[in-house]
Amino acid sequence: MLNRTISPEIPKPEKINIPEPEITTLENGIPLFKVNLGTQDVIKVELVFDAGINYSTAPLIANATNDMLDEGSGIYSSAQIAEMLDMYGAYFQTDCGNDFASVTLYSLSKFIDQTLPIFHTIVSEPNFDKNEISTFATQGKQRLAVSLNKVDFLARRNFLNAIYGESTIVGKMVKPEHYDALSHETLATFYNERYKKGLKAVVVAGKFTNENIESIKELIKNLGFSKNEGSNIKSEIILNPEKIYITKKDSVQSAIRIGKKMFNRKHPDYFSFSILNTVLGGYFGSRLMSNIREDKGYTYGIGSGLATNLNDGYFFISTEVGSDVCKDAIKEIYFETERLRNEKIPTEELQLVKNYLFGAFQRSIDGPFALADRQKSLYLNSLTNSHLEQYLTTLADITPEKLLECAQKHLDQTSFTEVVAGP
Numbered sequence: 001m002l003n004r005t006i007s008p009e010i011p012k013p014e015k016i017n018i019p020e021p022e023i024t025t026l027e028n029g030i031p032l033f034k035v036n037l038g039t040q041d042v043i044k045v046e047l048v049f050d051a052g053i054n055y056s057t058a059p060l061i062a063n064a065t066n067d068m069l070d071e072g073s074g075i076y077s078s079a080q081i082a083e084m085l086d087m088y089g090a091y092f093q094t095d096c097g098n099d100f101a102s103v104t105l106y107s108l109s110k111f112i113d114q115t116l117p118i119f120h121t122i123v124s125e126p127n128f129d130k131n132e133i134s135t136f137a138t139q140g141k142q143r144l145a146v147s148l149n150k151v152d153f154l155a156r157r158n159f160l161n162a163i164y165g166e167s168t169i170v171g172k173m174v175k176p177e178h179y180d181a182l183s184h185e186t187l188a189t190f191y192n193e194r195y196k197k198g199l200k201a202v203v204v205a206g207k208f209t210n211e212n213i214e215s216i217k218e219l220i221k222n223l224g225f226s227k228n229e230g231s232n233i234k235s236e237i238i239l240n241p242e243k244i245y246i247t248k249k250d251s252v253q254s255a256i257r258i259g260k261k262m263f264n265r266k267h268p269d270y271f272s273f274s275i276l277n278t279v280l281g282g283y284f285g286s287r288l289m290s291n292i293r294e295d296k297g298y299t300y301g302i303g304s305g306l307a308t309n310l311n312d313g314y315f316f317i318s319t320e321v322g323s324d325v326c327k328d329a330i331k332e333i334y335f336e337t338e339r340l341r342n343e344k345i346p347t348e349e350l351q352l353v354k355n356y357l358f359g360a361f362q363r364s365i366d367g368p369f370a371l372a373d374r375q376k377s378l379y380l381n382s383l384t385n386s387h388l389e390q391y392l393t394t395l396a397d398i399t400p401e402k403l404l405e406c407a408q409k410h411l412d413q414t415s416f417t418e419v420v421a422g423p
């Protein structure tokens with residue numbers, strides 16, 4: 001009989017074979033990534049543009065342009081577009097990050113010839129209707145008003161403002177007047193410059209045929225979009241660490257955001273710090289969770305992360321706690337960062353984290369869509385599969401001594417900006 005009181009032995013991670021995508025270059029010079037895997041007859045077609053937030057001349061322009069692509073295009077209203085896609089079981093999705101924006105069509109393979117023309121209309125003929133923009137602005141201001149009453153929102157936006165600065169688009173805090181400044185002209189100008197002239201890559205994933213690919217190639221040809229050869233995204237200066245308190249009198253909780261500006265994925269310490277971050281606050285069994293949630297009971301959840309962009313990144317620790325224990329929670333956060341700087345991580349704990357990260361990596365390439373997302377991310381960051389292989393090697397070989405050295409270099413609390421929003 002199976003003894004359930006004894007944990008099963010964790011198998012030693014084996015070498016992972018990471019499939020390479022098939023990459024071809026289209027007539028307009030744009031790379032086409034093809035990941036032809038899976039058992040379901042579904043195709044994902046994604047167009048990636050140099051149209052992220054960093055390219056905006058003012059807040060909200062990049063987000064609004066991306067969000068409103070399907071809010072009326074050509075002769076169709078947003079309701080008609082949604083109805084046509086629904087009829088074929090298809091789905092249209094937009095996404096806008098700091099560096100890139102994308103538009104994605106999910107379609108059943110058998111209906112791809114019917115859904116691609118709808119996709120073409122959405123991407124190539126956005127109306128940016130004044131009434132739709134007015135509705136977008138009204139709803140946005142209402143959401144902003146609600147968010148400004150939430151301490152986690154206040155802490156997050158003030159943290160980005162503190163580490164990036166008010167002079168940057170990422171650091172600038174959105175205000176109601178930024179919604180009022182949106183217009184057909186501002187969105188159309190951004191679209192013409194960053195979408196029509198900024199197509200970066202085309203990604204096709206799922207189960208598809210050569211005929212499907214030819215239809216997609218024809219779509220891209222008919223769009224007539226070109227490739228932007230340069231980037232105007234620049235790294236900003238490192239600002240001095242601050243301690244900021246935002247008063248929200250009617251709140252019963254305090255939101256804490258601690259961290260600093262850091263590096264991108266190409267930095268030599270990126271892999272080591274990513275593993276170190278997991279130990280600190282990157283998974284449910286992390287030290288921050290064990291201490292501040294499980295032991296002290298100060299919060300329902302706490303975590304840390306390393307967010308990366310093309311030219312930089314930032315490290316953050318985030319939580320919400322009862323206002324009466326806010327100071328104690330901050331004290332415990334710094335206790336855990338200092339412990340990592342002064343004590344080697346026990347071998348058993350590190351092995352647990354390695355097993356967790358190895359499993360997480362396997363999940364991140366499980367299936368055609370996940371694998372395509374991985375390969376797209378590598379390309380956009382000017383990396384190759386060797387980057388993933390290097391990560392797995394680092395994960396297997398990292399030692400407590402190496403992580404101690406990494407912590408001493410990057411977790412000095414005097415370098416952290418600390419933002420608290422509460423009563």
